[in-house]
Amino acid sequence: MSDYELRKFVAPEFVFGYGAAGLAGRHARNLGASRCLVVSDQGVAAAGHTEAVVRTLRDEGIACATFLGVSENPRDTEVMQGSEVFRAEGCDAIVAVGGGSPMDCAKGIGIVVANGGHVLDYEGVDAIPKPMPPLVCVPTTAGSSADVSQFAIIRDTPRRVKIAIVSKANVPDVALVDPLTTLTKARNLTAATGLDALTHAVEAYASNAHSPVTDMFALEAIRGIGTALFDVLDDLRDRDARARMALGSMNAGLAFSNAILGAVHALSHSLGGLLDLPHGECNALLLPFVVRRNFTAAPRRYRRVAEALGVDGALGAGGTLAAPDDEVRDALFARLGDMRRRAGFDKGLAQYGVTRGQLAELARLALDDPCLSTNPAPLDARELEELYAEAL
Amino acid sequence: MPKRSDDLREKLIGLGQASTRKSYYPELKERLQQLELFRALLESAGDGVLLLDADTLVVLDANGAACRFAGLPWEALTGRPLAAAFPELAGWKPRLAGGAEDAEPQDGPRTGAWHMADAVPTATGEERRLIRQPSQGGGLWLELALKRHDIGGRPYVSCIARDVSERLRAEEELRESERKYRALFEAANDAIFLIRDGLVRDANRRACELFGRPLDQLTSMAPRDLSPPEQPRSGDTRLVEEMRLAKALGGEPQFFEWTHLRADGAPFDCEISLSRFTLRGEPWLIAIIRDVTEQKKLREIMVQTEKMMSVGGVAAGMAHEINNPLSAITQSAQNLQRRLAPGVPDNEAAALMAGVDLERVQHYFELRGLAKLVTNIREACARAADIVRHMLDFARRSDAERSECDLSVLLDRAVELAENDYDLKKRHDFRNIRIIREYTPGTPRAECAPTEIEQVLFNLLKNASQAISRKAYPQREKPRVILRVGTQRGVPGLPEGAGRSDGSGEPATPGADADYVRVEVEDNGPGMDERTRVRAFEPFFTTKPPGEGTGLGLSVSYFIVSRNHGGHIIVESQPGLWCRFTVLLPAVRRGA
Numbered sequence A: 001m002s003d004y005e006l007r008k009f010v011a012p013e014f015v016f017g018y019g020a021a022g023l024a025g026r027h028a029r030n031l032g033a034s035r036c037l038v039v040s041d042q043g044v045a046a047a048g049h050t051e052a053v054v055r056t057l058r059d060e061g062i063a064c065a066t067f068l069g070v071s072e073n074p075r076d077t078e079v080m081q082g083s084e085v086f087r088a089e090g091c092d093a094i095v096a097v098g099g100g101s102p103m104d105c106a107k108g109i110g111i112v113v114a115n116g117g118h119v120l121d122y123e124g125v126d127a128i129p130k131p132m133p134p135l136v137c138v139p140t141t142a143g144s145s146a147d148v149s150q151f152a153i154i155r156d157t158p159r160r161v162k163i164a165i166v167s168k169a170n171v172p173d174v175a176l177v178d179p180l181t182t183l184t185k186a187r188n189l190t191a192a193t194g195l196d197a198l199t200h201a202v203e204a205y206a207s208n209a210h211s212p213v214t215d216m217f218a219l220e221a222i223r224g225i226g227t228a229l230f231d232v233l234d235d236l237r238d239r240d241a242r243a244r245m246a247l248g249s250m251n252a253g254l255a256f257s258n259a260i261l262g263a264v265h266a267l268s269h270s271l272g273g274l275l276d277l278p279h280g281e282c283n284a285l286l287l288p289f290v291v292r293r294n295f296t297a298a299p300r301r302y303r304r305v306a307e308a309l310g311v312d313g314a315l316g317a318g319g320t321l322a323a324p325d326d327e328v329r330d331a332l333f334a335r336l337g338d339m340r341r342r343a344g345f346d347k348g349l350a351q352y353g354v355t356r357g358q359l360a361e362l363a364r365l366a367l368d369d370p371c372l373s374t375n376p377a378p379l380d381a382r383e384l385e386e387l388y389a390e391a392l
Numbered sequence B: 001m002p003k004r005s006d007d008l009r010e011k012l013i014g015l016g017q018a019s020t021r022k023s024y025y026p027e028l029k030e031r032l033q034q035l036e037l038f039r040a041l042l043e044s045a046g047d048g049v050l051l052l053d054a055d056t057l058v059v060l061d062a063n064g065a066a067c068r069f070a071g072l073p074w075e076a077l078t079g080r081p082l083a084a085a086f087p088e089l090a091g092w093k094p095r096l097a098g099g100a101e102d103a104e105p106q107d108g109p110r111t112g113a114w115h116m117a118d119a120v121p122t123a124t125g126e127e128r129r130l131i132r133q134p135s136q137g138g139g140l141w142l143e144l145a146l147k148r149h150d151i152g153g154r155p156y157v158s159c160i161a162r163d164v165s166e167r168l169r170a171e172e173e174l175r176e177s178e179r180k181y182r183a184l185f186e187a188a189n190d191a192i193f194l195i196r197d198g199l200v201r202d203a204n205r206r207a208c209e210l211f212g213r214p215l216d217q218l219t220s221m222a223p224r225d226l227s228p229p230e231q232p233r234s235g236d237t238r239l240v241e242e243m244r245l246a247k248a249l250g251g252e253p254q255f256f257e258w259t260h261l262r263a264d265g266a267p268f269d270c271e272i273s274l275s276r277f278t279l280r281g282e283p284w285l286i287a288i289i290r291d292v293t294e295q296k297k298l299r300e301i302m303v304q305t306e307k308m309m310s311v312g313g314v315a316a317g318m319a320h321e322i323n324n325p326l327s328a329i330t331q332s333a334q335n336l337q338r339r340l341a342p343g344v345p346d347n348e349a350a351a352l353m354a355g356v357d358l359e360r361v362q363h364y365f366e367l368r369g370l371a372k373l374v375t376n377i378r379e380a381c382a383r384a385a386d387i388v389r390h391m392l393d394f395a396r397r398s399d400a401e402r403s404e405c406d407l408s409v410l411l412d413r414a415v416e417l418a419e420n421d422y423d424l425k426k427r428h429d430f431r432n433i434r435i436i437r438e439y440t441p442g443t444p445r446a447e448c449a450p451t452e453i454e455q456v457l458f459n460l461l462k463n464a465s466q467a468i469s470r471k472a473y474p475q476r477e478k479p480r481v482i483l484r485v486g487t488q489r490g491v492p493g494l495p496e497g498a499g500r501s502d503g504s505g506e507p508a509t510p511g512a513d514a515d516y517v518r519v520e521v522e523d524n525g526p527g528m529d530e531r532t533r534v535r536a537f538e539p540f541f542t543t544k545p546p547g548e549g550t551g552l553g554l555s556v557s558y559f560i561v562s563r564n565h566g567g568h569i570i571v572e573s574q575p576g577l578w579c580r581f582t583v584l585l586p587a588v589r590r591g592a
């Protein structure tokens, strides 16, 4: 595979920095909004972020309707409720405030109001015929990167699976990445979203769809998150550490939105869909096992990942291999596991309530996930089931 | 750093107020709003607006009015062919042409439906069509205007449907009103002229009849061209006409008597009312011309009747008064004769007592011609009694028996009587007069007392015979009497209920349109001058030398016809040429 094959890089217009959230009104106005649906959730609203954004919108003379009915893994029913509110209120733009859930839900609402029908009708890749109304994202989690990505992950409640809607039409018009909004995040959520971001970066870098541009963002994200995450966890009020975390997360988002992900997310989506397990924690748990499984399919890439995470001897001077593959692989496996435990997660899947009997079904669902197609190693259902078993 | 470059830097790095990556969305929203506004405008339009696919004429979009006209909701109307909305259009293709580039038939599928039709496109490429559209309210008239458009390289047809029911109704009402007034105009019993700039511009049927001229002749003439140069009452026709027209145009309606001429030059009297009206801003005059010839005749009849009734009354009164002394004279003369007659015991006894011989008294009487004198008295009395009896008849209803009679039979019988009449034979043999009969076949019968009517007709024949006897006929002319029997509808000029000529209070005619049987006796004798004619029926008015008739014949006839039969008797004459008596008797209605 050549580095110079055709590649496209899609990213929203974004503003990164302290106070970026305050620009929501201005950008919404510039995008032609006169009445916005503000999609958020109860936790974010309780932290005051929703109200702050609404104020900037009102200051620009934009009327607002607020929809807070979003749960952790946003459901199709919530999307449909939100689009009803959008229509009933006569809205013409959407502003999402919060983590991955409100942003994915906002994307779903946008898809439905522009295209009609049900949100599940648009499952898959490039299946959205009409672009949605203007969408401004104000992320408050530094993790999901839905604010820069072309992904929307929605939980199909009747089928109990997470479906991926992947389309360039899902990229928001503007992302306002404000590290200050992440200051209020609790330790556990900070850790989970941070590890999710790390997973994004690692999977994007190892992806068979990576490109020189995505590599740049991915490696920078791995490096940044590798140190920033623990600085933040040491002091949750450290603004600059929060900012580095936010930047790392955004870089990871830019990388995976274009290079796509891998088996970790395929497996994790399955767990989220079937059992409603927390996304970040699942990723953190699965990442070491998948890396170990994939390593031989892209050893040079994983060596660079290891190097970026500070694994000694992953890369020698002048590109010579300092240590054999399996040593580096095991070191990386250990490092990822350490990071997870240091972040405060040590449960196996069984402790999350997953039984051995569910593994085959989970694997079957994961096999259908689009993310699996960019995993550096082709994996079949049996191999996926084995990975679950390892994480049990 | 100075403020200005600060701003510039902000803008350059994308943090200015308006620094958002280009988005067509605000512009698009504005256009959508315009479209929505336009859509609202279309929706509020009273006209139906439909957008059609040019090839299939399938409705792509329609506004509220179009849905209303079609009687279909939008969802049902769109996606279906135009004929689903307007059933009358089934199987119809508009003859539409596209732009100039489509004037030539093209190859390929884009040529469209209008090329398949044998179309001659209008200059604007628009086709209009009036259709009847069934609806709940009983149907609408819609005017459809179809036009071809190319939008974004695709051919469309726009169809504007306008409800023209109201307009058509108004037009129909106007036509109806026009028909109504035209009917009034044409049905009028008076002649009507519409005059502008002193010339007749329109005239009704009655005017054509009255003047005896076709419409196109009348419409190029001035009223004075239809009049004699002099008006009997008012003088110079041209001057009077000018004055009347000017006054009427000045807004002062005119009403006056006038003499007009028929096409054959015969004058007739009329009453004219002249008034102004405005048509399309121009002053017009309407002239209503009433022929009063018949009215005059009627007036004459009325005057005549009035006069005859009073004269008849006077005569009857006189007769009644004379009757008693006359009876006394008659009786006395009779007694005188009887008391002188020999062989009567009373006479013998009285003579014996007086010591005179009755034979000698007789002889004396003879010598002195006394018996003859008494006879004269008696004869004179008889004649006077005859006159008195006639005079009494003037005021007395006859009780003669009535039956339905064929007047031609009565007329023939009267002719027979006249031919055998001693008096007539004596002076002027009736048989030397040529009798011309003009009997109209199928003439209805009249209910009358046959003996009385026979007498009337006999009187008229006698009158004719006497008139003829007074005329010296030139070589080529021979005495003749024309007898006519026919029907007449109504009495000319007689308004309903005015036919009471006997003062009895009973209508002489059962209705204005009652049919009469008309009998005419026309001689070619010397005729009557007007003075004589108007007095012809007066009792004792006679042109005959004294002693030649009583002058009661026509009076008696008059009373028989008018009072006893509810009819009319009229005399007309052209002095020196002819005299005509007309008897009108109510006809027996067929089927009545």
Ligand SMILES: [Fe+2]
Pocket (backbone or CB within 6 Å): A144, A196, A200, A265, A279, A283
């Ligand atoms: Fe993720």
